[in-house]
Amino acid sequence: MASNGHDNIPDIVIGRLPIYLRALNRLADDGQEITSSHELGQRLGISSAQIRKDLSHFGGFGKQGTGYQIEYLQEKLRKVLNIDREWEVALIGVGDLGKAIAHYRGFADRGFHIACLFDSDPAKVGQEIGDYTVQPMAALQQAIQDKGIRLAMLAVPVQHAQEVANTLVESGITGILNYAPINLTVPKHIQVQYIDPVVGLQRMTYYLED
Amino acid sequence: MASNGHDNIPDIVIGRLPIYLRALNRLADDGQEITSSHELGQRLGISSAQIRKDLSHFGGFGKQGTGYQIEYLQEKLRKVLNIDREWEVALIGVGDLGKAIAHYRGFADRGFHIACLFDSDPAKVGQEIGDYTVQPMAALQQAIQDKGIRLAMLAVPVQHAQEVANTLVESGITGILNYAPINLTVPKHIQVQYIDPVVGLQRMTYYLED
Numbered sequence: 001m002a003s004n005g006h007d008n009i010p011d012i013v014i015g016r017l018p019i020y021l022r023a024l025n026r027l028a029d030d031g032q033e034i035t036s037s038h039e040l041g042q043r044l045g046i047s048s049a050q051i052r053k054d055l056s057h058f059g060g061f062g063k064q065g066t067g068y069q070i071e072y073l074q075e076k077l078r079k080v081l082n083i084d085r086e087w088e089v090a091l092i093g094v095g096d097l098g099k100a101i102a103h104y105r106g107f108a109d110r111g112f113h114i115a116c117l118f119d120s121d122p123a124k125v126g127q128e129i130g131d132y133t134v135q136p137m138a139a140l141q142q143a144i145q146d147k148g149i150r151l152a153m154l155a156v157p158v159q160h161a162q163e164v165a166n167t168l169v170e171s172g173i174t175g176i177l178n179y180a181p182i183n184l185t186v187p188k189h190i191q192v193q194y195i196d197p198v199v200g201l202q203r204m205t206y207y208l209e210d
Numbered sequence: 211m212a213s214n215g216h217d218n219i220p221d222i223v224i225g226r227l228p229i230y231l232r233a234l235n236r237l238a239d240d241g242q243e244i245t246s247s248h249e250l251g252q253r254l255g256i257s258s259a260q261i262r263k264d265l266s267h268f269g270g271f272g273k274q275g276t277g278y279q280i281e282y283l284q285e286k287l288r289k290v291l292n293i294d295r296e297w298e299v300a301l302i303g304v305g306d307l308g309k310a311i312a313h314y315r316g317f318a319d320r321g322f323h324i325a326c327l328f329d330s331d332p333a334k335v336g337q338e339i340g341d342y343t344v345q346p347m348a349a350l351q352q353a354i355q356d357k358g359i360r361l362a363m364l365a366v367p368v369q370h371a372q373e374v375a376n377t378l379v380e381s382g383i384t385g386i387l388n389y390a391p392i393n394l395t396v397p398k399h400i401q402v403q404y405i406d407p408v409v410g411l412q413r414m415t416y417y418l419e420d
Contacts, residue, residue, distance in 0.1 A: 014413060014416050014417075015409075015413050017412070017413075017416070018406075018408065018409040018412035018413055019393070019409060021412070022391055022392070022393065022406070022408075022409065023393055026392055026393075042395075043393050043395065044393050045393075080416065081412045081413075081415055081416050082415040082416060082418055083412055083415055087411070087415055087418075089411070096309065096310040096313045096314070097310045097314065099306065099310070100306040100307045100309070100310035101407070103306045104306070104307065104407075106368075106391055106408060107407075107408060107411075110391075110408045110412070111408070111411070111412065111415065112408065112411055150418055151411060151414065151415070151418075153407070158316075174418065175411070175414035175415070175417075175418065177407055177410045177411055177414070181232055181316055181320075182232070182236055183229070183232065183233055183236075183253050183254050183255075185252075185253065191414045191417060193410030193411070193413055193414055194410075195405060195407055195410060196228075196232070197311070197314075197317075197363065197387055197405055198228065198232075198316060198317060198320045198321070198322065199228040199229065199232065200387045200403035200404075200405060201297070201299070201317075201321070201322055201361060201385070201387055201403070202227070202228040202231070202291045202293055202320070202321065203224060203225050203227075203228055203291075203403055204361065204385035204387070204401045204403055205291055205292040205293055205297055205321065205361070205385070206224050206227070206290065206291050206292060207224075207385075207401060208292055208297075208360055208361075208384065208385065
């Protein structure tokens with residue numbers, strides 16, 4: 001699964017890079033040009049030493065004492081994360097959640113574009129959502145192959161998630177962002193990331209006293 | 211932040227418990243009564259040794275060779291995670307995303323109940339969503355205090371997220387599930403979990419070849 005020549009970077013470090021980039025984007029939006037591992041650490045609740053260590057995997061982004069040039073670091077992180085280009089994403093399931101995803105404006109400026117929508121419900125097929133028409137599941141494989149799409153967001157009911165994931169993998173999708181609260185079983189070369197609000201809530205209640 | 215007398219459990223272990231519970235729920239729904247660390251590991255892409263080690267923090271849930279009683283392990287994990295009760299949650303922001311969250315049926319059977327909705331948009335205030343009426347932000351503090359709510363889901367536009375988070379903290383909220391793509395600055399005793407689909411997508415594109 002490695003790329004970019006950074007074969008030995010732990011996945012947990014890769015997982016923090018989008019968080020760093022998100023914080024940098026925010027600082028840049030506020031008009032700031034330079035930051036430090038200390039400032040980033042304060043914002044993110046991560047130690048500055050950890051941030052420096054994480055970034056050092058990808059070469060020297062800043063000098064001790066002078067801080068990081070935000071724009072330069074954004075560019076480098078985008079390159080490392082392969083989002084110095086735009087990725088097309090297929091969205092499967094346009095119920096309440098799928099519609100909210102389709103309308104979310106936060107994808108475009110961060111490297112992603114929802115390029116096609118699918119649903120198994122005949123009542124939803126043909127609906128216009130944003131610039132796109134909802135297509136039937138029968139059209140999925142061909143559409144994904146024609147467009148060479150590699151990423152999909154899965155927003156179908158839990159009982160259909162594994163079956164649809166299988167179809168996605170057969171169609172050439174190699175990365176699935178799964179909103180259904182179920183762990184998918186997929187071949188080793190397929191990546192899955194999970195969005196499950198209940199997992200986040202349960203992780204917090206552990207720490208709450210009655 | 212520790213509770214349950216398990217003060218020394220690493221947070222990363224706590225983070226995996228909801229994932230284990232989710233997998234157990236699925237197995238139980240399928241009518242299965244016994245599982246093993248091996249089976250769970252296969253489903254979750256986590257080593258069986260890791261699972262056994264994680265669960266051993268909370269006492270012996272199973273015996274080598276006999277596997278785990280699913281119902282018993284579900285109960286124990288719910289207790290550890292403090293979800294052997296129901297938590298009321300405030301939802302702030304009822305745009306497309308907030309509405310999808312409000313309509314999501316996956317909270318109730320996993321320990322959570324959205325008990326009040328707020329929005330700053332006068333056009334949204336007064337709308338009925340599910341069993342609840344959207345309230346103005348001015349009512350937030352009082353409502354949260356009256357109900358003794360500790361958890362909030364934040365689904366407001368990014369430029370308002372920090373300000374609303376401050377109000378939530380002042381109102382007595384101690385856990386925030388933040389859907390806005392910004393790291394919140396909060397006092398140390400406040401927990402924040404993030405839902406950001408772009409972070410999940412960017413984590414996958416790192417591994418994708420062009």
